[in-house]
Amino acid sequence: MNEMPLTRISASAEKQEGIRHAVRCAITMGDLARLASPTDVDSLTTLLADPEISGPIYTLPEEICSRTIGDFVERHLVERQQGKGLLMISSDDAGEVSAYQDIQVWPQWAACELGGALRGNRQNAGQGGLGVAIAIAWLFDEIGVDLICETAALDNVRTARLLERIGFTFKGEIQSNLADGTVRPSLYWELTRDEWAVLSKTTLS
Numbered sequence: 001m002n003e004m005p006l007t008r009i010s011a012s013a014e015k016q017e018g019i020r021h022a023v024r025c026a027i028t029m030g031d032l033a034r035l036a037s038p039t040d041v042d043s044l045t046t047l048l049a050d051p052e053i054s055g056p057i058y059t060l061p062e063e064i065c066s067r068t069i070g071d072f073v074e075r076h077l078v079e080r081q082q083g084k085g086l087l088m089i090s091s092d093d094a095g096e097v098s099a100y101q102d103i104q105v106w107p108q109w110a111a112c113e114l115g116g117a118l119r120g121n122r123q124n125a126g127q128g129g130l131g132v133a134i135a136i137a138w139l140f141d142e143i144g145v146d147l148i149c150e151t152a153a154l155d156n157v158r159t160a161r162l163l164e165r166i167g168f169t170f171k172g173e174i175q176s177n178l179a180d181g182t183v184r185p186s187l188y189w190e191l192t193r194d195e196w197a198v199l200s201k202t203t204l205s
């Protein structure tokens with residue numbers, strides 16, 4: 001097993017506290033998403049019950065049902081209070097959850113991991129790439145991290161392509177912890193604040 005992030009630069013006490021405070025105060029991610037609450041559990045469970053969506057994601061509960069997703073939402077609300085985790089959701093016009101973003105934060109390294117998924121009928125149309133770009137800008141600008149990590153299953157071609165198009169640097173293969181106590185090999189990428197500052201002025205503008 002490899003502990004993330006692979007790149008570790010200690011953050012000052014002031015920087016760490018700024019990140020914790022931003023996480024505790026987070027309610028919306030621009031116009032893209034908002035904090036998940038217990039009232040979203042049924043709709044989020046419906047989204048994640050599709051194995052095409054939840055299957056590739058090792059950070060989700062092994063069994064997807066209202067109980068496990070309820071626990072997942074509650075755990076993230078506790079992590080938010082601790083300044084080290086957020087679960088954000090996007091909704092469609094009918095108010096149903098259409099995407100989610102799972103953010104694990106390491107204030108001591110000014111770093112975070114971003115994961116998530118889109119509903120099947122929204123995939124393969126560039127929405128994932130757009131959502132990730134919005135989330136990255138928000139994590140650097142509003143939460144204050146300096147490094148974003150991403151992982152994907154070895155066969156997750158779409159995520160790999162999306163991340164490399166955005167400008168993440170592939171760092172190799174790591175072993176990820178699964179909810180059932182086993183490990184899974186994952187591809188691993190990083191993007192720094194300085195790299196994003198250059199990318200957002202050039203290729204993405």
Ligand SMILES: CC(C)(COP(=O)(O)OP(=O)(O)OC[C@H]1O[C@@H](n2cnc3c(N)ncnc32)[C@H](O)[C@@H]1OP(=O)(O)O)[C@@H](O)C(=O)NCCC(=O)NCCS
Nearest residue numbers: 053056116117118123124125126127128129151152158161
């Ligand atoms: C991964 C996910 C977020 C990507 O979002 P998306 O809107 O489908 O992806 P996008 O359309 O923005 O981009 C996907 C890229 O993969 C490419 N792609 C799609 N299908 C592909 C395939 N079969 N082979 C190779 N490339 C493929 C697309 O062309 C695009 O690349 P490009 O922009 O360079 O052309 C979304 O598909 C999803 O939720 N999947 C299920 C859960 C998951 O895997 N989550 C990520 C876990 S880390």
